[in-house]
Amino acid sequence: MLGCKNDDLESAVKFLEKKFPIPSDGNTPDFGGGLQHHLRDFAHHPTIVGLMFSLLTQFTYKSYGTDTSGAFMIVDVPEVSRAFIGNDVPSKILFGTITWFFHLVSDVAGSSSSVGKSGGTGIPGPLLALAKELSVLPIFKNMNVSDNSLSVFLSKLFNGTLLAKHDENGTIIRETVLKFDLRGELGVGIELGRQAVPVVANDCIVRTFYFIRRLAMEIRSNDIQLISDLNQINWDNVKPLNNPTIARMLTISTGVFTTIDVGEAIITQKYWVSINYVGVGRFAIAIGEDVSWCLKARNIKRIKQVYEGIKRFAYTQEDDNIYIRIGEDMDIDKLGLTVEQTEFLYNLEYYKTLNDIQATKQPINRDGIKSLKYEWLDEWKTFITDGFASFLGTEGAVLHWYSKQELIKKIEENEPQKTWFRLVLLEAMLFEPYYPLGVEQDKKGKAVPSKKYNQLQIPTCGYSKNSGDAYLDSYFSGNYYQQGYIKRLRKCYEKVVFEMKEVLKGLLIGGAITAGIAIVTIATAGALAGPIAVALVGSNFAGLSGAALTSACLAYLGGGAIAVGGAGMLGGTAVIVGGGAALGIGAGLGVGGAVGAAGLISKQNTILQSAKLLVSVREIFLNDEHDTEYSNTVYEQYVQNIRNIENGLTELRLKADVADGKEKKELKRQIKNSEESVEAMKIARKNLLKFKSSFEDGLVQL
Structure with missing residues (x-):
């Protein structure tokens, strides 16, 4: 059916003209003759609009384009050209698309009589065709370009006379005619x-x-x-x-x-x-x-x-009200433990670790793994025992290690139905052992976390979270403990961490996010782990220095409690737990203008402390106690702590502007970490506000 027998351009064009005629060619005189009808007849445009008018011609028996003045016009297809219109819908679509396309191909280089000689009329390129189509709209119709109307300007550009040179008589020099058709656009x-x-x-x-x-x-x-x-x-x-x-x-x-x-x-x-x-x-x-x-x-x-x-200088009535409420209502005892209750926490962490060791089921080198775990537990117990008085800032304080039955009895004598017991359970649940307890020298002579217990960080050899939770859940049987409470706390904690996923991007989200601050510090700070640990809690160990000080700090960081020293001894409070550090109490994140720990450990610890605080408020103070007033106070303190860090950031930025060398580098690191901490805290603030508001609405409906 198809296929040109000759391979010269003139024969190829003639073949396409014969095989693929279109009806609007019969309206050539209506659109200004052979030199302009390819531009003025919209069915000759290689655009979506050209395709649309080609199909429209097939169904309406009319051709569409512009007259010589640029006005849009519709004319009937002559009878002789109606033979190129399909008889049914499929044939109309075929003629309006496939036949139309190959007809345009035949017109690209001009007609068979002019191709290879004068260059032929050609067809407008997509840009010129679009300009011609837009020129018929009222908004463009009366537009002038230089001394010509837009329609005349486009016509001269298409036929090449616009850019042609003239002789002394004003006649166009034929050799200088430069047509801007599809070939010209392709060249450009x-x-x-x-x-x-x-x-x-x-x-x-x-x-x-x-x-x-x-x-x-x-x-x-x-x-x-x-x-x-x-x-x-x-x-x-x-x-x-x-x-x-x-x-x-x-x-x-x-x-x-x-x-x-x-x-x-x-x-x-x-x-x-x-x-x-x-x-x-x-x-x-x-x-x-x-x-x-x-x-x-x-x-x-x-x-x-x-x-x-x-x-720096504004102080609103809202600030005044918050400070008054915090001063009157912020009872840190609700997030705090006494010396004896702190003993209970460390005892529970000890027995939880001991159970994990005894339940070790490593098929290869089980005895070696268990021996290494026992060694870690003994070392941790020694650090906790020796540093207890210094950590609490209480002279003569002695950490007692009880048997299981003695521990249960002591707990039952201390009103375990109160909030302190559930806070202890939360901290004990989150405690994950086998983190490094000391430092060693690397090849460059830098102090880095000890690799002694690295083998215990392997999932198959290390701590089993599920086993630890099950052990704590089975430890108590009194009516003060509801079976499944640990599972409930774990579910809430993991849900909170998931809800804070916006700030987890790019962070360590395995053990580092579910473990204690010691593991976070070691895993993310590397050689800085020791100095950071000392910066956070080192002031509590005045009698220690060097490696002994670093080891004691790492051991106590893993325990989860934050000592409050003389600031919190009213009412017997010795340490803060349950994420209370996120409120700026003790050695936590908020240290006002100095930014403090927020500039040391960045997002990871912020997420940990904030997640613990959210669980404490959601499960303990709201779901258990229905204490909306205290929860509101915690929220306000948390918001104020965000402000404190932001104010501290302002001071740090001012210092960084005038600092240089190592000081400037350190300030920039603190600024970056503090900014990331604030980002994480703001996500947690939204989470806390959302749950608190929903809970209060639920109470109103009861």
């Missing part, structure tokens, strides 16, 4: 594509060098030595996009590129023919982006100055 597209290659290469080179340099800076600032440490990198500082520095670099590089390109065009006297227009356009875009960043920076600087002024 190919040339722009060629020009885009060096422009894209320039962009890639600049962005690549930026990425490599910033990545090296992040690796150096975070002291990254292992592939596993790459999660500490702040990729927002590395990505070569959406920041003012890369915008300025691209402005400079594209500016140099364009200057050299234009200079070459002038020197060689090729002028407009030689200029890389894609490069000029990219330079213009780069200037716009750079100016935009400058304006943003100026506005942000002004807003920041105003905001910092307000933050």
